Amino acid sequence: MAAPIPFAGCFSDESDPTLPIAFAGLPCDMQSTFRRGSAEGPSRIRLAYDGRCYNATTELGADLAGLVSDVGDWLPGGSWEETREDYCLRAEEILAGEAIPFFAGGDHAVTMPLVEALAVLDQPAHVVQLDAHPDLYPEFEGDRWSHACVGARILEMEHVASLTQIGVRTLNQAQLEVARRHAGRLTILEARDVPFRPSDLSHIPDGAAVYLTVDLDAFDPAYAPGVSHPVPGGISPRQALALIQEAPWRLVGMDAVEVNPSADQADRTAVLAARLLHEAMGRVEEPEG
Numbered sequence: 001m002a003a004p005i006p007f008a009g010c011f012s013d014e015s016d017p018t019l020p021i022a023f024a025g026l027p028c029d030m031q032s033t034f035r036r037g038s039a040e041g042p043s044r045i046r047l048a049y050d051g052r053c054y055n056a057t058t059e060l061g062a063d064l065a066g067l068v069s070d071v072g073d074w075l076p077g078g079s080w081e082e083t084r085e086d087y088c089l090r091a092e093e094i095l096a097g098e099a100i101p102f103f104a105g106g107d108h109a110v111t112m113p114l115v116e117a118l119a120v121l122d123q124p125a126h127v128v129q130l131d132a133h134p135d136l137y138p139e140f141e142g143d144r145w146s147h148a149c150v151g152a153r154i155l156e157m158e159h160v161a162s163l164t165q166i167g168v169r170t171l172n173q174a175q176l177e178v179a180r181r182h183a184g185r186l187t188i189l190e191a192r193d194v195p196f197r198p199s200d201l202s203h204i205p206d207g208a209a210v211y212l213t214v215d216l217d218a219f220d221p222a223y224a225p226g227v228s229h230p231v232p233g234g235i236s237p238r239q240a241l242a243l244i245q246e247a248p249w250r251l252v253g254m255d256a257v258e259v260n261p262s263a264d265q266a267d268r269t270a271v272l273a274a275r276l277l278h279e280a281m282g283r284v285e286e287p288e289g
């Protein structure tokens with residue numbers, strides 16, 4: 001059987017910093033609780049979205065064949081501190097080179113250094129998070145950098161103008177307290193409020209710089225079984241695609257995290273992650289006319 005064509009044929013032959021879009025894998029799951037395995041996510045996301053089955057053109061008509069530079073996997077360091085610093089520096093480098101970075105996780109902790117890196121853009125950044133979990137624990141099992149603390153850490157960053165969480169269905173008292181403390185900059189659209197209206201997101205100005213982080217457990221486990229913490233009652237791929245396609249923002253980066261191939265079925269979750277990244281990449285390269 002012929003070898004798969006990675007990522008629907010969107011990648012250039014060699015990594016090229018002059019291309020408008022960069023893709024990096026972050027095979028790190030050291031900050032996970034409960035269940036590991038998302039470190040295998042990046043390689044499955046590249047290969048399951050096979051160019052023999054999918055083509056390089058997005059639903060909106062952007063043909064990305066050869067336009068995406070795959071900069072490879074950023075292997076974690078010996079400690080989280082080392083890994084966090086390395087991910088932040090390398091993301092800053094891509095942003096400073098004026099390419100838009102797209103990342104495949106890894107567990108959700110990887111998003112913290114990626115959002116930290118947005119400070120180099122020197123403008124307020126709005127973060128939109130699709131997730132079953134608000135990740136608002138001040139610390140989890142003694143760790144401030146757990147993947148359960150992503151929202152709490154992001155809200156402490158001064159360059160982050162707002163955090164909007166969509167698909168949440170696991171709020172508890174400990175996290176509600178953090179949510180109240182940041183009420184001015186935090187919007188939570190729970191899964192039971194979806195489908196949401198565009199006006200629910202009107203606090204993000206048109207043309208604002210937006211970073212999109214997608215935890216695949218935002219989706220109903222029927223669509224995305226391959227996650228470490230599946231929670232019934234999630235959003236649908238169509239709802240996420242509509243958000244990506246219709247949002248009037250300027251995307252400055254995106255990640256898709258928490259794909260756990262050891263829990264996946266027929267690569268459904270890996271393909272969904274790739275599809276969302278691909279469609280969002282298409283918003284960077286809007287077709288003419």
Ligand SMILES: [Mn+2]
Pocket residue numbers: 131132133215217218229258
């Ligand atoms: Mn989650």
